[in-house]
Amino acid sequence: MTPVMDAASLNSLMAEIFPQVAADFRVERVASMEADVRLLVGDAHLRPGGTVSGPSMFALADLAMYAVLLAMIGPVALAVTTNASIDFMRKPEAGRDLIGRARLHKLGKVLAVGDVLITNDGAEAVLARSSMTYAIPPER
Amino acid sequence: MTPVMDAASLNSLMAEIFPQVAADFRVERVASMEADVRLLVGDAHLRPGGTVSGPSMFALADLAMYAVLLAMIGPVALAVTTNASIDFMRKPEAGRDLIGRARLHKLGKVLAVGDVLITNDGAEAVLARSSMTYAIPPER
Amino acid sequence: MTPVMDAASLNSLMAEIFPQVAADFRVERVASMEADVRLLVGDAHLRPGGTVSGPSMFALADLAMYAVLLAMIGPVALAVTTNASIDFMRKPEAGRDLIGRARLHKLGKVLAVGDVLITNDGAEAVLARSSMTYAIPPER
Amino acid sequence: MTPVMDAASLNSLMAEIFPQVAADFRVERVASMEADVRLLVGDAHLRPGGTVSGPSMFALADLAMYAVLLAMIGPVALAVTTNASIDFMRKPEAGRDLIGRARLHKLGKVLAVGDVLITNDGAEAVLARSSMTYAIPPER
Numbered sequence: 001m002t003p004v005m006d007a008a009s010l011n012s013l014m015a016e017i018f019p020q021v022a023a024d025f026r027v028e029r030v031a032s033m034e035a036d037v038r039l040l041v042g043d044a045h046l047r048p049g050g051t052v053s054g055p056s057m058f059a060l061a062d063l064a065m066y067a068v069l070l071a072m073i074g075p076v077a078l079a080v081t082t083n084a085s086i087d088f089m090r091k092p093e094a095g096r097d098l099i100g101r102a103r104l105h106k107l108g109k110v111l112a113v114g115d116v117l118i119t120n121d122g123a124e125a126v127l128a129r130s131s132m133t134y135a136i137p138p139e140r
Numbered sequence: 141m142t143p144v145m146d147a148a149s150l151n152s153l154m155a156e157i158f159p160q161v162a163a164d165f166r167v168e169r170v171a172s173m174e175a176d177v178r179l180l181v182g183d184a185h186l187r188p189g190g191t192v193s194g195p196s197m198f199a200l201a202d203l204a205m206y207a208v209l210l211a212m213i214g215p216v217a218l219a220v221t222t223n224a225s226i227d228f229m230r231k232p233e234a235g236r237d238l239i240g241r242a243r244l245h246k247l248g249k250v251l252a253v254g255d256v257l258i259t260n261d262g263a264e265a266v267l268a269r270s271s272m273t274y275a276i277p278p279e280r
Numbered sequence: 281m282t283p284v285m286d287a288a289s290l291n292s293l294m295a296e297i298f299p300q301v302a303a304d305f306r307v308e309r310v311a312s313m314e315a316d317v318r319l320l321v322g323d324a325h326l327r328p329g330g331t332v333s334g335p336s337m338f339a340l341a342d343l344a345m346y347a348v349l350l351a352m353i354g355p356v357a358l359a360v361t362t363n364a365s366i367d368f369m370r371k372p373e374a375g376r377d378l379i380g381r382a383r384l385h386k387l388g389k390v391l392a393v394g395d396v397l398i399t400n401d402g403a404e405a406v407l408a409r410s411s412m413t414y415a416i417p418p419e420r
Numbered sequence: 421m422t423p424v425m426d427a428a429s430l431n432s433l434m435a436e437i438f439p440q441v442a443a444d445f446r447v448e449r450v451a452s453m454e455a456d457v458r459l460l461v462g463d464a465h466l467r468p469g470g471t472v473s474g475p476s477m478f479a480l481a482d483l484a485m486y487a488v489l490l491a492m493i494g495p496v497a498l499a500v501t502t503n504a505s506i507d508f509m510r511k512p513e514a515g516r517d518l519i520g521r522a523r524l525h526k527l528g529k530v531l532a533v534g535d536v537l538i539t540n541d542g543a544e545a546v547l548a549r550s551s552m553t554y555a556i557p558p559e560r
Contacts (some may be wrong), residue, residue, distance in 0.1 A: 008451075020184045027398075044160045048217040054224070054473055055199035062194050077188040082391070083363045083413060084194070085225035085505040087551055088532050089526040105546045106509040110390065110413075111362070113507050115549065126525045129535065129550060133363060133413075172453060222531070223503050225365040227393050227411055229386040245406045246369040250530065251502070251555075253367050255409065256394075266385045269369055269395065271409060273503060275531075297468045324440045328497040334482050334504070339475035357468040364431035364474070 001107075003030045003071040010067050012036075017077050025060070027067045033104040033114075035068035040123065041097050052092040061086060061116040062128035064100035069112050069134050072104065078137045082111070087132040097121040110136055141247075145171045150175075150207050156192040160274040165200070167207045171276050173254075175208035178261065181237050186277050199228060201256040201270035204240035212244065218277045219239040222251070226270040237261040240277050250276055281387075283310050283351040290315075290343075290347050297393040305340070307347045308326050313384040315348035318401065321377050340365060341396040341410035344380035349392050349414050352384065355364040358417045363390070378402040390416060421527075423450045423491040437448075437497050445480070449489045453524040453537075455488035456530050458541065461517050463474050472512040481506060481536040481550035484520035489554050492524065498557045502531070506550040517541040530556060 005013070007027040014022040023067040024045070029036040037060060039045065045056035062081055069079055092098060099121050111133055118128040145153070147167040154162040164185070169176040179192070180198040181184065187193035202221055209219055232238060239261050244254040251273055258268040287307040290416070294302040304325070309316040319325065325336035342361055350360055371385060372378060379401050384394040391413055398408040425433070427447040439525040444465070450454040457480060459465065466475035484499055489499055490510060519541050524534040531553055538548040 005276050017188045020186070046160070054221045055195060058198045058202075058224075059195035062198075062240050081194045081228055082227070083227050084198075085223070085365055085551065087525075087553065088221055089533050090223045105507075105549055113549070114508050127552060129525055129533070131505065131549060133507065174366055225411065225505055227385075227413065229393050245367075253369050253409070269385055269393070269411060271365065271411060273367065288532075291454050300464045300466070326440070328437045334501045335475060335479035338482075342474050342478075361474045362506070364478075365503070367503050369506055369511045398449055 001032050001072060003032065004074050005071045006030055009017055010070060013070065013075050021059070025063050030068070030071045032105070033068065033072065035064060035071055035102050037064040037067050037100045037102070039098040039100070041095070050089070050094040051073060052098060054088055057088065057098065057118055057128050058084070058086055058130070059100055060100040060118060061128070061132065064102035064116045065114055065132040065134060068102040068114060072107055073136065076136060079134050081132055083133040083136045084130060086128055088128045090125055090127045092127050093120050098127070141172050141212060143172065144210045144214050146170055150210060153210065153215050161199070163204050170211045173212065173243050173247070174207065175204060175211055177204040177207050177240045178244070179238040179240070181235070189231070190234040192238060193229055196267050197228065197238065197258055198226055198270070200223070200238055200240040201268070202260060202273065204242035204256045205254055205272040205274060206253060208242040208244055210266045212247055213276065216276060219274050221272055223273040224270060226268055228268045230265055230267045232267050233260050238267070252276060281352060282311050283312065284354050286310055290350060293350065293355050301339070302313040305330065305343050306380070308346070310351045313348065313387070314354065315344055315351055315382050317344040317347050317380045317382070317414070319378040319380070321375070330374040331417060332378060334368055337368065337378065337398055337408050338364070338366055338376055338410070340398060341408070341412065344382035344396045345394055345412040345414060348382040348384055352387055356416060359414050360413055363413040364410060364416045366408055368408045370405055370407045372388045373400050374406050378407070392416060421452050421492060423452065424494050425491045426450055430490060433464040433490065435496050440495065441479070446482050450488070450491045453488065453492065453527070455484060455491055457484040457487050457520045457522070457524050459518040459520070461515070469511070470514040472518060474508055477503070477518065477548045478506055478536055478550070480518055480520040480538060481552065484522035484533055484536045485552040485554060488534060490525055491516040492527055493556065496556060499554050501552055502555045504550060506548055508548045510545055510547045512547050513540050518547070532556060540554070
């Protein structure tokens with residue numbers, strides 16, 4: 001399947017619908033059933049110990065799944081997460097961006113299921129792994 | 141088991157270690173193996189459709205678990221989430237705070253496991269339900 | 281909401297549709313949005329160390345959710361689990377039945393979400409906690 | 421990292437420690453941080469609609485993770501699952517074996533985290549995806 005939105009259109013859409021947070025994230029790559037999203041790590045994302053907080057990593061995973069879903073189905077802003085699980089495995093390095101690589105395993109009419117691997121930018125080790133289910137609203 | 145930190149000490153600790161986000165949250169009640177935390181909903185927590193975003197609810201669940209854990213074991217700032225799952229079931233009402241009620245099911249030496257129910261302030265319906273595991277660092 | 285099937289009808293239905301496994305389980309109690317199911321622990325459920333295996337506890341959680349769902353909506357045999365998460369917290373005692381107490385948090389038209397607490401029969405300590413989402417087929 | 425147990429030794433070990441269920445499963449391949457396990461589908465694994473039951477797929481995911489973990493650390497029979505989440509995405513085909521491909525993302529001293537993709541034997545489509553955490557007992 002070919003994506004119907006590219007990274008630039010996704011970034012424009014995010015800036016419009018999530019003005020509060022879009023500046024922290026950037027869709028970097030879109031491919032069939034895949035998207036990479038960057039978290040531009042700033043002070044607001046840190047927690048004791050100098051690493052990126054769990055909720056910031058969750059937000060990255062959630063946005064990466066939203067990006068790949070919209071890349072495949074178009075600008076359905078009201079798609080919502082119904083379930084998510086996340087394993088935090090390693091501490092992020094301080095002062096380095098995070099990349100969330102989302103991959104859809106299933107794209108149904110009602111539900112989309114995928115997972116997201118989070119790494120430090122340019123590194124291999126998986127810091128966190130998340131699986132997410134989105135519900136796609138019927139009223140399109 | 142009696143808590144070793146009360147709501148006021150937890151709020152002071154949060155303000156010190158999470159200065160970026162503590163203003164959005166308030167520990168309201170601590171009891172044996174339980175804590176209630178309020179998310180003071182503001183514009184930064186909203187998403188398309190006018191409801192509170194998933195990552196904001198995740199942050200509330202995570203902070204509520206952190207609060208109940210520290211209430212029981214004391215100010216171990218470096219306790220970290222290792223795993224979380226969350227089900228989003230109903231849309232929060234716009235313009236109303238959220239309450240996360242965390243309850244510990246197990247408080248071991250190394251791992252603590254609990255769950256969090258999120259409701260609108262003053263309402264009954266469960267908006268989201270999360271289970272979380274925290275790792276307690278040995279170097280205390 | 282009043283259940284539309286009681287424990288006896290659920291046990292008959294299970295015996296009919298799951299003849300391979302129904303003998304290991306017994307629905308014991310049904311109430312509004314709740315059901316208790318017993319796992320009659322036998323050798324087939326054990327693992328090294330003499331405790332009940334994780335998959336046996338998962339099967340109990342899954343059946344308990346199925347029981348409460350059918351109790352509320354009637355004999356929709358084709359309802360299926362779409363997502364489950366389970367935390368294993370304490371070892372079950374050898375030679376003692378397990379009870380799974382399922383509670384529905386949300387009963388929508390398409391999805392039902394609930395959780396299950398597993399204890400040893402007659403004991404308080406939670407051995408495992410599971411959350412589950414079932415999809416309800418439209419073709420009813 | 422090189423595995424310290426191969427498929428044959430894992431199958432012998434399973435037959436010894438899980439005599440009740442080992443006949444249903446077969447470790448087929450072991451590689452660095454990976455293992456493939458086959459579920460030999462029989463009547464006991466089916467559910468209404470003729471597909472493999474959720475608990476049978478959970479058992480396959482759990483055994484595949486156990487296999488890859490023991491492949492890497494040796495015959496530590498008492499390693500236990502502490503947390504699992506599973507998404508069921510597509511119906512298995514009736515009368516066809518399932519393959520669970522487990523991959524470790526993290527192998528720590530105390531916790532191992534990985535995921536498992538389940539497909540029909542010889543097919544590509546992911547039927548279920550699970551993430552699992554195992555606790556490794558210290559008393560080795």
